[in-house]
Amino acid sequence: MKFSANLGFLWADRPLPDAIRAAHAAGFDAVECHWPYDFPAAEVKAALEETGLSMLGLNTRRGDVTAGENGLAALPGRETEAREAIDQSISYALAVGANCIHVMAGFASGQQAHDCFVGNLTYACAKAAPYDLTILIEPLNRHDAPGYFLTTTGQARDIIEKIANPILKLMFDCYHVQLMEGDISHRLHDLLPLIGHIQFASVPDRGPPDRGELNYGHIFQVIRDLGYDSPLGAEYKPQGMSDWDLGWLHDAQEL
Numbered sequence: 001m002k003f004s005a006n007l008g009f010l011w012a013d014r015p016l017p018d019a020i021r022a023a024h025a026a027g028f029d030a031v032e033c034h035w036p037y038d039f040p041a042a043e044v045k046a047a048l049e050e051t052g053l054s055m056l057g058l059n060t061r062r063g064d065v066t067a068g069e070n071g072l073a074a075l076p077g078r079e080t081e082a083r084e085a086i087d088q089s090i091s092y093a094l095a096v097g098a099n100c101i102h103v104m105a106g107f108a109s110g111q112q113a114h115d116c117f118v119g120n121l122t123y124a125c126a127k128a129a130p131y132d133l134t135i136l137i138e139p140l141n142r143h144d145a146p147g148y149f150l151t152t153t154g155q156a157r158d159i160i161e162k163i164a165n166p167i168l169k170l171m172f173d174c175y176h177v178q179l180m181e182g183d184i185s186h187r188l189h190d191l192l193p194l195i196g197h198i199q200f201a202s203v204p205d206r207g208p209p210d211r212g213e214l215n216y217g218h219i220f221q222v223i224r225d226l227g228y229d230s231p232l233g234a235e236y237k238p239q240g241m242s243d244w245d246l247g248w249l250h251d252a253q254e255l
């Protein structure tokens, strides 16, 4: 199996080009990031070319982070900013050769927020379609992101089916799904046609996948047996030296 290092959490203390080099040296097959916009795209692209890794995905910017914002796309009245953020993410993705853009919804609720999110995602799909990019939406769990608009795979499925554009897909983050809904194996099976990217971390501490309440040895095999062969995103937060032991990676790459 193949694995992507999420550089929003792994080697996050380094400039993004150096984090890409570290992920390559550690044996990852690909990388992905959160918000790369502080780093010149040319430097990121050069590090990708030097290592041979591809950048799988990046997120739209969150808005006013100092005010606690976590995305703009479901915020009624903020459509102009949300669409600028989408345009920015597409430009950056094209400049570095990234495949997927996660459009972040933000903290909101209700029908107006839903309509706003659908409108902005429809815009994102129309803008991204000529470039063979995938637009992702990701349910986040209520412990880490209380008040976030998108929280369950059912809600995401409804939105994806309503927009009905094949480039709009689900980011299935096993960590968030377990905290909100559980039943990971059945959900992976049922949602497979809608899934554009899979991420993972231990539950509940968001550490490496070789501990916690989920058995990733089993889940990785479920994913493999489903015929899903894109790299899986290691999106976890190492907290101590032992969390940097990548034995799990080398074992899982043999599956």
Ligand SMILES: O=C(O)C(=O)[C@H](O)CO
Binding pocket: 034, 059, 102, 138, 140, 173, 176, 199, 235
């Ligand atoms: O939080 C996550 O799981 C993500 O994947 C986002 O990209 C960052 O909020």
Ligand SMILES: [Mg+2]
Binding pocket: 138, 173, 199, 235
């Ligand atoms: Mg995630």
